[in-house]
Amino acid sequence: MPLSQLDSAERLRLMKFICAMAWSDLEVSGEEKLFVADCIRKLAFNDEERKQVWRWLEVPPRPEEVDPMDIPAEHRALFIQALGQLARVDDEITTEEREALVLLSQLIG
Numbered sequence: 098m099p100l101s102q103l104d105s106a107e108r109l110r111l112m113k114f115i116c117a118m119a120w121s122d123l124e125v126s127g128e129e130k131l132f133v134a135d136c137i138r139k140l141a142f143n144d145e146e147r148k149q150v151w152r153w154l155e156v157p158p159r160p161e162e163v164d165p166m167d168i169p170a171e172h173r174a175l176f177i178q179a180l181g182q183l184a185r186v187d188d189e190i191t192t193e194e195r196e197a198l199v200l201l202s203q204l205i206g
Contacts, residue, residue, distance in 0.1 A: 100175070105146070109150075114168075115136065116157060133151075
């Protein structure tokens with residue numbers, strides 16, 4: 098499923114997971130911020146949605162806000178793919194990022 102087929106709530110949910118993943122190693126790199134900015138552009142967020150995503154990069158979403166079981170089955174592969182792209186964006190997948198991806202894949206796979 099292409100990103101363009103996600104509704105507004107699903108696009109925001111995806112970005113919440115992306116921001117949580119960016120924080121998984123407790124540091125959001127410049128490359129990760131650029132990745133998020135590119136996603137915001139591709140997903141055509143309105144001003145309020147953009148502000149919300151940037152807030153998640155300043156303060157990560159709370160764990161209960163990123164429940165993998167909230168990801169609809171038809172979007173799970175897309176979420177995993179996007180999170181994998183984020184993890185690779187700085188050419189270094191940290192142990193924390195790898196563990197988060199494996200755990201998420203196991204939970205929703």
